[in-house]
Each structure stands twice: as C-alpha cells, then as structure tokens.
Amino acid sequence: xxxxxxxxxxxxxxxxxxxxxxxxxxxxxxxxxxxxxxxxxxxxxxxxxxxxxxxxxxxxxxxxxxxxxxxxxxxxxxxxxxxxxxxxxxxxxxxxxxxxxxxxxxxxxxx
Numbered sequence: 024x025x026x027x028x029x030x031x032x033x034x035x036x037x038x039x040x041x042x043x044x045x046x047x048x049x050x051x052x053x054x055x056x057x058x059x060x061x062x063x064x065x066x067x068x069x070x071x072x073x074x075x076x077x078x079x080x081x082x083x084x085x086x087x088x089x090x091x092x093x094x095x096x097x098x099x100x101x102x103x104x105x106x107x108x109x110x111x112x113x114x115x116x117x118x119x120x121x122x123x124x125x126x127x128x129x130x131x132x133x134x
Contacts (some may be wrong), residue, residue, distance in 0.1 A: 027077035034070035036066055037063050039094045046103060079131055086125065089118045 034095050039062030048056035093115050099105035107115070 025077075028075055030070050031074045031078070031083060032090075034074060034092065035090045036109070037067035037070060038087070038091050040066045041067060041099065042095050043102070044100050053057075056092055082125060082129065082131055089122045093119055115131060 041060050044056045044059035044063060047053065048060055049059075051057045071083065073089060096107060096111070096115055100107060
C-alpha cells in the first residue's frame with residue numbers, strides 16, 4: 024500500500040473515532056468523549072493535510088468522505104442499533120463502488 028493511502032486510511036480511522044465520540048458526547052455534555060472528538064478531528068485533519076502532498080484534493084476528499092460515511096454507518100448499526108433501509112444500503116454500496124473505481128482505474132491517484 025502506497026504511503027499516501029496509508030496516511031489517508033489513518034485519517035479516516037481518526038475521523039471515524041471522532042464522529043463516534045461525537046455521538047457518545049451527548050451534544051458535548053460529557054467531558055471525555057468531547058475531548059476525544061476534538062483530539063481525533065485535529066489528528067484526522069493533520070493526516071488529511073499530509074495526504075494532500077501526494078494526491079489531488081478531489082480524490083482525497085472523495086475517498087475520505089466515502090469511507091467515513093460507510094464506516095460510520097456500520098458503527099451506527101452495530102454500536103448504536105441504528106437500522107438502515109435498503110435504499111441506504113444500496114447508496115452506501117454505490118459510494119464504496121465509486122471508491123473502488125477511483126482506486127483501480129483512475130490515473131490521478133498514486134498507485
């Protein structure tokens with residue numbers, strides 16, 4: 024895996040941790056989940072910035088947002104019992120398919 028993809032994957036994981044903590048912070052009324060939100064987002068955006076040294080912003084943001092959406096939907100389902108209907112599942116599958124198409128066929132990414 025190229026360095027840029029590894030950094031981007033870590034950024035997505037950090038952002039996902041932050042978003043999960045956002046849910047558990049109960050609108051920033053709980054201290055430690057709120058601290059985790061801020062620390063995770065700062066780290067995620069730092070890593071996202073590093074990724075931009077190697078890849079175009081549009082591609083980075085497409086992968087970042089798509090993977091983040093899919094991971095948060097999965098965490099919402101398994102951790103918080105938030106159910107998805109079939110249109111939501113199909114939409115998420117289309118997002119992931121788009122990421123695969125970018126990765127496998129686009130010449131604008133660093134493979």
